[in-house]
Amino acid sequence: xxxxxxxxxxxxxxxxxxxxGALLLVGAMVAATACLLLAWRARDPGDTAGLTRLxxxxxxxxxxxxxxxxxxxxxxVASEEGLDGEDVSLDWLDIGFLVxxxxxxxxxxxxxxxxxxxxxxxxxxxxxxxxxxxxTVLAVILLAALLxxxxxxxxxxx
Numbered sequence: 825x826x827x828x829x830x831x832x833x834x835x836x837x838x839x840x841x842x843x844x845g846a847l848l849l850v851g852a853m854v855a856a857t858a859c860l861l862l863a864w865r866a867r868d869p870g871d872t873a874g875l876t877r878l879x880x881x882x883x884x885x886x887x888x889x890x891x892x893x894x895x896x897x898x899x900x901v902a903s904e905e906g907l908d909g910e911d912v913s914l915d916w917l918d919i920g921f922l923v924x925x926x927x928x929x930x931x932x933x934x935x936x937x938x939x940x941x942x943x944x945x946x947x948x949x950x951x952x953x954x955x956x957x958x959x960t961v962l963a964v965i966l967l968a969a970l971l972x973x974x975x976x977x978x979x980x981x982x
Contacts, residue, residue: 845894
């Protein structure tokens with residue numbers, strides 16, 4: 825009975841960095857999304873402004889660096905394992921690359937919208953505007969896509 829399979833030594837460090845980046849990314853995205861959803865529901869304008877600012881800072885200082893770590897280390901793992909060629913077709917890997925590449929676009933749009941909203945909230949606190957609400961919806965979509973990618977990369981169902 826085999827208890828564990830050993831991976832080649834050259835892929836250990838990039839895989840560790842990729843998994844660590846993915847876990848940090850999902851955790852930071854949960855925190856940022858929770859802040860934005862609470863800001864949407866807040867009744868006090870001061871609470872809305874504070875939660876929006878906290879959500880934006882979480883995206884800027886938590887989500888973005890962990891996304892860069894996850895994506896960079898994922899590409900490193902793919903090149904070490906020989907999975908970055910044209911002839912390789914693994915559905916779980918395609919899902920990971922799709923969420924990684926498409927997620928960057930969603931992340932940048934979310935950062936811009938939430939950043940503008942946080943700046944406006946800092947000057948005149950009030951309800952979460954349409955930009956903040958669109959940014960919150962995009963954050964929820966990105967979080968769902970990240971959870972799908974984590975499931976696909978860990979379970980490898982297809």
